[in-house]
Amino acid sequence: MRSRKERVSLSLAASATAGLLFLLVPLGLILLYAFTTEDKTYQFPPPGYTLEWFGVAWGREDIRSAIALSVRVALVSTAIAMVLGTLAAAAMYRFRFFGRESITLLIILPIALPGIVTGISLRSAFNIMDIPFSFWTIVLGHATFCIVVVYNNVIARFRRTSHSLIEASLDLGANGWQTFLHVVLPNIATALLVGGLLAFALSFDEVIVTTFTAGQQTTLPIWMLSELVRPRQRPVTNVVAVFVIAVTFIPILLAYFLTRDTSDVNGSGK
């Protein structure tokens, strides 16, 4: 409990505000340019404003199919990562064993190593084993680096959940599955959901690994990359960018409200 009202030094408040503006202003500009009437340059301030580009973007078949592919990849990768990440978190929380540190490293490695290394490794492995590029090669890469996100969230929750709850459940005659369903799952549910949401967002936006594992398929970020290199209708790219930001914004907000008050889950006092 903090009883004393803390004073904020002016320089700290100023630099924190400046930092926050640095983080957010570029995203605001993306939004602004989605309404500009100028589609050949990035003229500032925009010469005029229009809603035309939202209609244009809506009608574009290439954008729709890219979004559909990205959503499908993200759903499947997230599902795999949720299962594997939770299992890993349960094992690492529950047990102390030889080589435990190396396994932590192995789980972190896919995001600690540069994406291009993961991408090229997977690509060369597919080549060696003659696996053609497909939906599943994209999923294989995405699930690999999504595991750590789920793992981190779930293990943090496990650390706050008392193990005696599980012992009590088993003592009272519940079997393993019932204990998981009625005791463990409700305790980790929000952490699992947040991990899943974040994994979804991660997969939905991933581009570096995807460029190596996608072959001819176009996910939304790959579509975006081609627009960045060779811009066609610039405001249309902005409309898609705004859509992508909005899609990320919702899981972030949900994650915030779901984990805000979780430091005191009932009965989890150790």
Place this chain on the structure above:
Amino acid sequence: MQAAHPPSTAGAWLYRHPKALLVLFLLPPLLWLGVVYLGSLFALLAQSFFSIDEFSGTINRELTLKTYRELFSAANLDVILRTVLMAATVTVAAAIIAFPIAWFAARYARGWLRALFYIGIMLPLWSSYLVRVYAWKLILAKEGILNWVLAKLHLTWLLEALLSTPVLGGASLSVSYFGTFLVFTYIWLPFMILPIQASLERIPASVLEASGDLGAHPGHTLRHVVLPLALPGVVAGSIFTFSLTLGDYIIPGIIGSSRPFIGEVVNLHQGTAGNIPMAAAFSVVPVVVMFIYLALARRAGAFNAL
């Protein structure tokens, strides 16, 4: 604690045989990461010991160190040095910008301000990498907002002075190292803020009060109490900023000079040049650099701050 008389169900059996439970839990994720991920990494590593026949362009599958000898040519060393320097600079800059944000968010932001900071940090972290790179293309464009603001403030001369710096400068921000640096710092900043914030949140307020009560100036408290306790967070953040900059090939391609970074060279070798052994050998460089970095970071206790 030992359960007294557990019923003989599968769950209870597993409870009495924790090793079996461990294997059951750990096997699927380990199989996935071991086969898919480590397997691919080794496949890549193995190929770096092959070589390419310069005349036919085919890959010679005899084990050789020829590719590694070529890796250490002067031009390639240049690329490696440039990338490592950029990664180090970006890491330092990100730490400096991140610290006040993390400190404020951890200590003073309450209520709606806390939500604002959370969104302000998380939204850039999770919104699309490409969208944010794209935002800088808008900002740094000649007709874009940055030049407009500088012109309004009569500071165009400052930008011109910056751009006329040899090597670092260029014709405009979007084709100079300054531009690349700015975008890298922006893109990876949230990865630095979060671990610092987490480590700062763990410092009990009483520790800071004690420092003040014992007569330390706020500046002293910051230097001798807060910074040492926040260091694991800074190191954890630097793992991300450093690693992400080391391997990135998209940002310097879109905003930056024509002098390439490691990621771009790797991409070039595996793509148009078709020299997979060289691409493999080159991507071993960031891996080795990162392993050294991770070993140092582990010693600084960064893994507990992730």
